[in-house]
Amino acid sequence: MAAKLKQLGRYRIKSELGHGAMGVVYKAHDPVLDRTVALKTIVLDEDAQEREEYHLRFFQEAKAAARLNHPALITIYDFGEEGSLAYMAMELLNGIELSERMKQGTIPLHEAVSIAEQVAEGLAFAHDNGVIHRDIKPGNITLLPRGRVKIMDFGIARLKSSELKTQLGTRLGTPKYMSPEQSSGGAIDHRTDIFSLGIVLYEMLTGGKLFRGESLTHVLHNVATFEPPPPSRLKPEVTSLLDLVVMRALAKKPQDRYGSAWEMVDDLRNCLLELSPAVLAARGGAEATAKKEATGEATDKTIALKPKFDGTVSVRRVSTDTETSNRMPLSPRFDSAAAFNRLQSPDPRDLKRLGRTHKAPGLLRRLWLDRGFARFAFTLALSFAVAGVLALS
Amino acid sequence: MTNTEQPPVQSSVVLLRIRDYARRPVAEQARLSAQLDTVLALLLPEIPERSRLVLSGNGSAAVAVLDDAPAALAFAERALHAYDAGLDLCIGIDHGPVEVLNSDTNEELAGDGVATASVLAASAADTGLLVTENFRTALAFMSPGAESALVPAVNLSDAGLRTYEAYTLDRAATVRRGRNLMLIAGVAAGVLLAVAMSLRLWMPDRPRPLAAELGKFSTPVVQSLTRYFHGR
Numbered sequence: 001m002a003a004k005l006k007q008l009g010r011y012r013i014k015s016e017l018g019h020g021a022m023g024v025v026y027k028a029h030d031p032v033l034d035r036t037v038a039l040k041t042i043v044l045d046e047d048a049q050e051r052e053e054y055h056l057r058f059f060q061e062a063k064a065a066a067r068l069n070h071p072a073l074i075t076i077y078d079f080g081e082e083g084s085l086a087y088m089a090m091e092l093l094n095g096i097e098l099s100e101r102m103k104q105g106t107i108p109l110h111e112a113v114s115i116a117e118q119v120a121e122g123l124a125f126a127h128d129n130g131v132i133h134r135d136i137k138p139g140n141i142t143l144l145p146r147g148r149v150k151i152m153d154f155g156i157a158r159l160k161s162s163e164l165k166t167q168l169g170t171r172l173g174t175p176k177y178m179s180p181e182q183s184s185g186g187a188i189d190h191r192t193d194i195f196s197l198g199i200v201l202y203e204m205l206t207g208g209k210l211f212r213g214e215s216l217t218h219v220l221h222n223v224a225t226f227e228p229p230p231p232s233r234l235k236p237e238v239t240s241l242l243d244l245v246v247m248r249a250l251a252k253k254p255q256d257r258y259g260s261a262w263e264m265v266d267d268l269r270n271c272l273l274e275l276s277p278a279v280l281a282a283r284g285g286a287e288a289t290a291k292k293e294a295t296g297e298a299t300d301k302t303i304a305l306k307p308k309f310d311g312t313v314s315v316r317r318v319s320t321d322t323e324t325s326n327r328m329p330l331s332p333r334f335d336s337a338a339a340f341n342r343l344q345s346p347d348p349r350d351l352k353r354l355g356r357t358h359k360a361p362g363l364l365r366r367l368w369l370d371r372g373f374a375r376f377a378f379t380l381a382l383s384f385a386v387a388g389v390l391a392l393s
Numbered sequence: 394m395t396n397t398e399q400p401p402v403q404s405s406v407v408l409l410r411i412r413d414y415a416r417r418p419v420a421e422q423a424r425l426s427a428q429l430d431t432v433l434a435l436l437l438p439e440i441p442e443r444s445r446l447v448l449s450g451n452g453s454a455a456v457a458v459l460d461d462a463p464a465a466l467a468f469a470e471r472a473l474h475a476y477d478a479g480l481d482l483c484i485g486i487d488h489g490p491v492e493v494l495n496s497d498t499n500e501e502l503a504g505d506g507v508a509t510a511s512v513l514a515a516s517a518a519d520t521g522l523l524v525t526e527n528f529r530t531a532l533a534f535m536s537p538g539a540e541s542a543l544v545p546a547v548n549l550s551d552a553g554l555r556t557y558e559a560y561t562l563d564r565a566a567t568v569r570r571g572r573n574l575m576l577i578a579g580v581a582a583g584v585l586l587a588v589a590m591s592l593r594l595w596m597p598d599r600p601r602p603l604a605a606e607l608g609k610f611s612t613p614v615v616q617s618l619t620r621y622f623h624g625r
Contacts, residue, residue, distance in 0.1 A: 229499055230451070240426065244419045247451045256415035267419045325511055327494065327503035331449035333430055338443040339459060340500065343402060343493050354402035354460055358488070358534035370538035372567075376574035383582030387589035393603040 008087050009080050011039050027092060030077075037077060037089040044084050058086045064131045065090075065154040072122025074142075074150050093150055099138035102204065109237060110275045112204035115141070117268035118149040119197055124261035126151075127190040134188070136196035137177040138203070176211050180224045180252050191254040194261055198249025205231040205238050205246070224252070229329055242271045401490035401504055404446075405458045405465035405528060408510035409433075409472055412481040412518065414452030422452065428480045429454055436471050440464050448502055455510065457491055457502055462532040463539055466524075470562060473521050485513025486524040488531035512551060513559055520546050520561040529560055541570040 005013050011028040014036070018025050023042035030037050042058045044051045062079035065088075069075065079088040098115065101107065107115070119141055126133060133140075133154060140153045175183065179195035182188050202210050210228055213219035228250060230243040245267045251257045258264045330336050346354065366373050409432075411425050433447065433454055440458055448455040458465040469484045476482065489506030513523040524543055533540035546561035592599055 227451075233499065241419065241423050244422045244426070248415070248419055248422070251415060253415075263418070270420070325450070326505065326508035327501045328448035328450050328453075328455055328507055329499045329501045331433075331447040331454065333449070334433060334437060334447035335442070336446040339446045339457075340493065342443050342459070343446075346402075351400075351402070354404070355400065357403055358531040360530055361534050361537045365534075366537040369536065372538050372541075372571045372574055376578045379575070379578035380581055383578075383585045387582075387585035389603060389607070390586070390589035391592045391599070393601055393607045 095144040098141040483517040
């Protein structure tokens with residue numbers, strides 16, 4: 001059907017570019033303005049209700065995207081409907097998708113951060129205008145010449161203020177790039193895009209997929225529960241500031257993420273500054289100095305422990321907000337090899353000693369090792385003996 | 394892929410969590426993380442290398458101390474002093490099972506010891522330091538008497554209805570205990586001696602099985618004192 005299409009509205013179809021979230025994308029010519037455009041189409045279903053829904057969603061997308069005018073966001077020119085097809089004419093981009101770029105090989109650190117910074121800025125602008133993208137992934141980010149970036153496909157973008165509700169049971173988005181709240185079908189806001197951008201940035205930095213799985217359920221489970229190690233653990237050249245930016249964007253709870261994409265933009269710009277060649281060259285010496293200063297400061301000021309306990313025993317529930325984990329990775333900054341080896345290949349006696357659970361100490365052990373108790377016991381015994389002698393002599 | 398090679402061992406896990414870390418700006422997070430690393434670098438030499446594993450998390454760090462609960466408590470106590478350097482830590486300690494996990498990308502320590510220490514650290518906002526009953530027992534076994542510095546602080550229950558009897562550090566409690574023991578010993582000694590003296594004064598015809606034996610060792614001075622005491 002797609003190959004047969006020659007004209008749609010005023011647009012002359014030239015070729016097929018690919019498939020979008022909900023339809024085919026064509027390269028087309030606009031004879032009125034004499035320019036080439038990308039024409040995104042969606043087939044409206046035969047079923048009246050489905051058609052109504054698709055229709056609403058498509059025009060919602062078009063309206064949402066048309067409201068946005070930013071260098072990092074694709075420009076929408078026009079939209080309309082003809083027969084069983086709805087269409088949207090948009091800027092034709094001359095670049096490659098980030099997903100393709102990632103397949104070609106590792107993206108240099110500076111470039112990865114620059115891409116993320118531009119995407120974050122585009123998202124911040126969209127959020128300010130009440131639009132959440134909801135499907136940020138490498139396939140929806142196009143890299144243009146001279147390092148520019150465009151966010152594509154507001155195919156499932158939703159107006160924050162829209163009254164149109166997402167159909168119940170429909171999980172819009174791409175599972176591997178969804179936020180935990182989005183994958184669980186919970187209420188979402190602009191911070192879902194921040195999480196997705198965090199995944200994209202993580203993958204650009206490490207060159208691997210973050211949330212993998214053999215099935216959709218497995219992927220969604222990983223999105224909700226897997227705590228990824230900091231990127232620097234996989235790529236040591238990733239700076240600690242960049243680690244923090246990624247881990248903050250990837251916080252499972254929305255309230256622990258960036259409150260706004262602008263904050264992420266600021267931090268990514270700081271990371272870019274940190275990654276600039278001059279700073280990198282100076283970093284070696286500066287880090288050593290900073291470490292010395294920090295050590296000195298901590299030594300000088302660790303004077304006295306401030307008691308904060310008032311002595312009353314309370315009963316509390318552990319907050320459900322509490323983020324706890326039953327596993328932690330070994331710190332790369334401190335050498336734990338000796339103890340690690342001891343645990344991995346202990347001698348039988350050591351293993352027996354380390355494996356035993358402790359009971360309260362017995363009387364003899366307490367007498368032998370507890371000086372306070374030993375004094376008490378000795379005083380009692382001595383007075384008992386003296387009293388005995390006095391009474392029985 | 395994760396695999397374990399050895400059975401779990403018991404370890405004291407000291408988990409240090411930077412208070413409100415997630416809600417702070419990234420620049421401050423970076424500063425606090427660096428400070429936490431500095432604190433660890435300062436304090437870790439006090440624990441023998443073959444007895445400690447250092448773990449790291451987002452805004453937190455943990456030290457698993459093998460077979461040395463007193464060293465774990467001393468480490469935690471000193472780490473709390475970092476408050477004066479602007480690093481506000483919440484510390485949780487548990488003595489529980491842990492095991493080494495080797496995965497493709499990570500070497501990890503996992504187990505109930507880590508999980509419980511993590512829960513306690515997350516709940517230690519008021520007191521700064523919370524330890525479990527298990528840790529207190531391990532401390533009592535390894536260093537009897539030292540556990541008296543850990544006083545009941547809070548009873549926690551989590552969403553899974555698991556309860557934790559948590560204790561906090563109160564060094565004054567050790568002094569109080571020592572004072573109380575000496576007071577009890579003094580009173581007991583006084584009572585015993587008073588009873589003995591009463592018997593001597595008011596029951597002259599009591600059985601005196603030790604009198605003959607002690608008479609052999611008595612000097613003239615003791616004899617005169619005894620006579621004076623008995624009014625003879």
